[in-house]
Amino acid sequence: MTAEAAIHEHFEEHVHPGASVYVTVAAFLVVLTAMEITVFYVSALASVMIPLLIILSVAKFALVAMFYMHLRYDSYVLTSIFMFALAIAALLLIALLLLFAYLSHYLWFMVPLARILLPGH
Amino acid sequence: MAAQPKPIPAEYPSYLKGDPIGWLNTIDHKRVAVLYGVSALLFMVLGGIEALLIRIQLFEPNNKFLSAHAYNQVFTMHGTTMIFLVVMPLLLGAAANFIVPLQIGARDVAFPRINALSFWIFLSGAAFLHMGWFWHHGGLPDAGWFGYANLTERQYTPGMAIDFWDIGLLILGISTVLTGLNFFTTIVTMRAPGMTYMRMPMFVWSILITSILILLAFPPLTVGLIFLFMDRFFGTHYYQAVAGATPILWQHLFWLFGHPEVYIMALPAFGMISELLPTFSRKPLFGYPMMVYSVILIAFLSYGVWGHHMFATGMGPVADATFAITSMLIAIPTGIKIFSWIATVWGGSLRMTTAFYFALGFIIEFTIGGLSGIMHASVPIDLQQTDSYFVVAHFHYVLFGGVMFAILGSFYYWWPKVTGRMLNEKLGKLQFWLTVIGFNGTFFPMHFLGTWGMPRRIYTYGAGMGWTFWNQFETVSAFILGLAFLIMFINLLTSLFNGEIAPADPWDGRTLEWSMPSPPPAFNFVTIPEVHARDAFWARKYGSTGSRASQAPAVAGDPPNTEAAEHIHMPEPSFFPIVLAGGLLLCGLGMVVAWWRLIMAGGAIIFLSIIGMAFQYPTFGQKTHETEAASGGGGEDLRKVGVWAFIGSESVFFATLIATFMVYKSRNLGGPGANVLEIPLTSFSTFILLMSSLLMVLALAATQRGDRVWQRVWLCGTVIFGLIFLGDQAYEFTSLYGHGLGFTTDLFSQCFFTLVGFHGAHVAIGVIWLSVLLVASFMDRLPKSRALSVELAGLYWHFVDIVWVVIFTLVYLMQKVKGA
Numbered sequence: 001m002t003a004e005a006a007i008h009e010h011f012e013e014h015v016h017p018g019a020s021v022y023v024t025v026a027a028f029l030v031v032l033t034a035m036e037i038t039v040f041y042v043s044a045l046a047s048v049m050i051p052l053l054i055i056l057s058v059a060k061f062a063l064v065a066m067f068y069m070h071l072r073y074d075s076y077v078l079t080s081i082f083m084f085a086l087a088i089a090a091l092l093l094i095a096l097l098l099l100f101a102y103l104s105h106y107l108w109f110m111v112p113l114a115r116i117l118l119p120g121h
Numbered sequence: 122m123a124a125q126p127k128p129i130p131a132e133y134p135s136y137l138k139g140d141p142i143g144w145l146n147t148i149d150h151k152r153v154a155v156l157y158g159v160s161a162l163l164f165m166v167l168g169g170i171e172a173l174l175i176r177i178q179l180f181e182p183n184n185k186f187l188s189a190h191a192y193n194q195v196f197t198m199h200g201t202t203m204i205f206l207v208v209m210p211l212l213l214g215a216a217a218n219f220i221v222p223l224q225i226g227a228r229d230v231a232f233p234r235i236n237a238l239s240f241w242i243f244l245s246g247a248a249f250l251h252m253g254w255f256w257h258h259g260g261l262p263d264a265g266w267f268g269y270a271n272l273t274e275r276q277y278t279p280g281m282a283i284d285f286w287d288i289g290l291l292i293l294g295i296s297t298v299l300t301g302l303n304f305f306t307t308i309v310t311m312r313a314p315g316m317t318y319m320r321m322p323m324f325v326w327s328i329l330i331t332s333i334l335i336l337l338a339f340p341p342l343t344v345g346l347i348f349l350f351m352d353r354f355f356g357t358h359y360y361q362a363v364a365g366a367t368p369i370l371w372q373h374l375f376w377l378f379g380h381p382e383v384y385i386m387a388l389p390a391f392g393m394i395s396e397l398l399p400t401f402s403r404k405p406l407f408g409y410p411m412m413v414y415s416v417i418l419i420a421f422l423s424y425g426v427w428g429h430h431m432f433a434t435g436m437g438p439v440a441d442a443t444f445a446i447t448s449m450l451i452a453i454p455t456g457i458k459i460f461s462w463i464a465t466v467w468g469g470s471l472r473m474t475t476a477f478y479f480a481l482g483f484i485i486e487f488t489i490g491g492l493s494g495i496m497h498a499s500v501p502i503d504l505q506q507t508d509s510y511f512v513v514a515h516f517h518y519v520l521f522g523g524v525m526f527a528i529l530g531s532f533y534y535w536w537p538k539v540t541g542r543m544l545n546e547k548l549g550k551l552q553f554w555l556t557v558i559g560f561n562g563t564f565f566p567m568h569f570l571g572t573w574g575m576p577r578r579i580y581t582y583g584a585g586m587g588w589t590f591w592n593q594f595e596t597v598s599a600f601i602l603g604l605a606f607l608i609m610f611i612n613l614l615t616s617l618f619n620g621e622i623a624p625a626d627p628w629d630g631r632t633l634e635w636s637m638p639s640p641p642p643a644f645n646f647v648t649i650p651e652v653h654a655r656d657a658f659w660a661r662k663y664g665s666t667g668s669r670a671s672q673a674p675a676v677a678g679d680p681p682n683t684e685a686a687e688h689i690h691m692p693e694p695s696f697f698p699i700v701l702a703g704g705l706l707l708c709g710l711g712m713v714v715a716w717w718r719l720i721m722a723g724g725a726i727i728f729l730s731i732i733g734m735a736f737q738y739p740t741f742g743q744k745t746h747e748t749e750a751a752s753g754g755g756g757e758d759l760r761k762v763g764v765w766a767f768i769g770s771e772s773v774f775f776a777t778l779i780a781t782f783m784v785y786k787s788r789n790l791g792g793p794g795a796n797v798l799e800i801p802l803t804s805f806s807t808f809i810l811l812m813s814s815l816l817m818v819l820a821l822a823a824t825q826r827g828d829r830v831w832q833r834v835w836l837c838g839t840v841i842f843g844l845i846f847l848g849d850q851a852y853e854f855t856s857l858y859g860h861g862l863g864f865t866t867d868l869f870s871q872c873f874f875t876l877v878g879f880h881g882a883h884v885a886i887g888v889i890w891l892s893v894l895l896v897a898s899f900m901d902r903l904p905k906s907r908a909l910s911v912e913l914a915g916l917y918w919h920f921v922d923i924v925w926v927v928i929f930t931l932v933y934l935m936q937k938v939k940g941a
Contacts (some may be wrong), residue, residue: 016822019822022815022819022822023815025815030811033808036934037934039934051756057929057930060923061927063891064811064923065923068818068915069915069920074761077309077757078757078761078762081762081769082772085769086769086772088337088772089773091425092777092780093780093783095425096777096782098757099436099440099876100784101784111310
């Protein structure tokens with residue numbers, strides 16, 4: 001098999017969706033954004049605003065990555081590259097937030113261990 | 122003994138032959154590697170002289186040889202030079218560049234032009250770091266290679282020296298990230314048929330993991346340097362406690378890069394040693410799978426240990442304990458590697474060459490450095506040792522005893538392949554013993570001095586401190602070390618002009634680079650080899666069982682085949698990389714001297730060079746070496762893998778910006794804060810950007826159908842929507858200024874404008890990219906066969922979209938949530 005034929009075959013294997021799927025995803029994205037804005041303005045939802053906004057944001061993120069960036073259809077190698085980088089990025093963000101403010105409150109389970117490792121600290 | 126190589130026919134000269142001008146526009150990975158190697162050796166001389174100046178100054182108490190200011194400059198530039206201009210370019214730019222494509226059976230790296238660009242940008246950055254010498258208000262940087270805030274702020278370090286350091290490191294960072302991107306893509310997509318991941322040479326594994334480290338560790342440094350740039354040029358206060366910020370942020374960002382950076386230097390060295398020991402022990406590498414898993418684990422853990430550089434900052438017991446545990450954990454995979462190296466040598470049929478001497482020396486010296494490193498994982502001990510000479514001893518045992526020993530061993534190992542000449546073994550062994558004596562004499566007593574309380578970075582000390590003898594001993598030893606390097610340079614030069622001609626396989630090697638002539642022809646392999654075993658060339662020579670009697674040895678030298686070689690298409694040389702790097706240099710210089718015309722000129726050169734390089738890409742209907750390799754390797758198109766790896770790196774970049782925003786958003790609100798953000802406007806912008814993504818995929822679908830009319834319509838729509846988004850952002854910024862929220866109003870505003878502004882800059886780059894595609898479409902140069910070009914631009918565009926999804930939620934909709 002020639003190189004060009006191999007590549008052609010490779011692209012044939014990863015068929016991308018048609019316009020109807022793209023438009024449907026766009027509709028979902030619009031609805032999710034509308035929901036986000038609703039959550040922001042409705043004061044009754046203030047107590048659950050953070051988890052709701054995070055869920056909605058993750059849903060939008062995933063839709064774009066899976067359908068528009070074709071991760072759902074392309075090789076797992078590409079998904080692995082992105083997901084690993086995303087995991088490191090998320091860990092970095094969480095670690096910095098914890099280090100600057102929340103460490104002593106949310107990592108309470110580490111305190112006994114810290115006492116053993118750092119007697120008198 | 123392996124069979125002798127056949128001579129290379131005259132019509133296939135080595136890569137070294139050719140027009141001298143060809144070195145300026147070369148994109149051959151081997152020539153680029155040589156350029157890196159020569160540059161790094163010159164900087165090694167410079168860094169070595171700086172080291173000797175330090176030692177002369179500390180030779181006696183109250184010495185006046187250097188002033189305090191000059192001493193600060195010398196030790197700052199010694200560290201910066203050795204790390205960024207010597208060790209990294211030697212490991213990655215020179216060794217990996219030359220060896221990796223040969224070991225995986227490829228004709229070049231994935232992106233040869235970008236490879237050349239990396240080198241020229243590296244040289245620009247290196248020149249930039251030293252430009253202060255030639256400036257009236259310049260001078261060399263003097264705040265340490267770590268550049269701790271807020272020492273680097275303008276009121277504490279006026280003048281241009283830190284500006285040169287800051288922008289110089291930003292330029293060098295671009296070069297390194299491009300290199301990491303290139304090696305990652307090369308190894309993932311361009312391996313020879315049959316070379317599965319678990320058949321890759323250990324050096325290739327180490328470079329693959331190092332590339333991932335580079336892509337994910339450099340963004341925090343880039344962000345930290347950008348913040349410093351803004352503080353010094355635009356009056357922001359990212360690191361100033363008086364404005365409610367904290368200098369500790371710099372330490373976090375720097376060490377988030379800095380500790381993985383240790384492994385960016387150490388892992389390639391581990392890979393080198395894993396090549397040298399099996400070859401000279403004539404045994405396979407002991408515990409190959411565990412060695413692979415150890416490299417992966419070390420790299421992963423290296424992201425979670427940066428805090429051990431900061432125990433003295435008072436992070437609190439929980440954070441200290443967390444970083445202490447992760448730092449201790451990293452000793453486990455490192456220990457596995459050391460035991461595997463020892464087991465590789467054990468019972469082997471040893472060949473006592475200079476390269477092997479250095480490899481054995483590495484194991485001993487690196488282990489000493491590793492053991493003192495574990496001490497620093499213990500918080501109470503670290504608090505005693507930090508900022509003392511004990512730390513200087515530790516990291517020199519790791520970086521010199523470890524990394525430099527591996528580099529020196531590799532010089533003797535791969536020099537014959539690179540130059541076609543052997544190095545003198547007698548001189549080599551003399552160099553080895555002088556290095557061992559000089560190195561240990563210089564750095565081992567630093568353990569004592571540190572324990573006795575001698576602080577690092579002091580330019581002199583009192584006579585009554587009891588430190589004089591060992592300082593004098595160290596200085597004498599340092600000159601012995603200098604002598605060792607002098608012998609090395611003599612050996613290198615005499616080898617070039619008068620060295621014994623090297624055979625193709627002088628060490629009875631195990632990996633594919635030894636199968637080709639020394640030095641190799643420009644195209645490396647006439648026929649891409651098929652790999653059937655882990656030590657591919659050894660198996661070809663002696664059979665997969667490793668028994669020499671089992672099969673007639675293969676002929677080293679891979680004699681070129683005229684008919685096959687005629688069909689090899691190598692990409693054309695290009696001057697765009699050197700021109701682009703020159704533009705970057707002008708741009709940086711313009712920033713330092715605040716001369717906008719220079720910045721514009723540099724920017725124009727960069728822009729035109731990028732366009733020029735893009736249109737040089739040899740995919741317009743002709744078969745290229747890249748596409749051949751893409752089908753033979755991992756099955757993925759290398760450009761797609763490259764773009765995804767870039768997106769991964771960008772994810773960490775934006776995560777760092779977002780984290781800083783979250784940390785600072787509620788601190789010291791001098792202005793109106795988030796209350797003036799306009800949700801209706803940004804909701805509209807969000808809608809526009811999401812819909813632009815829809816138009817983008819429709820453009821891709823039209824291209825894949827070969828429908829040029831709708832391709833142009835959708836592309837045009839995407840560009841227009843992108844411009845509307847940018848227009849909205851410009852209106853928003855103007856409106857915010859009207860409400861009293863300026864760039865430097867408070868911490869919230871500076872973080873907000875930086876984060877949202879960088880996103881806007883990415884949108885602008887996307888608009889330019891898509892506009893170029895649109896022009897190509899109208900010129901009928903965007904047919905169905907080039908749908909991938911649209912897909913790649915689309916990937917970038919969608920990434921910008923999902924970053925906005927996150928920003929819209931965290932910055933705009935969660936505006937009432939208190940910051941960290």
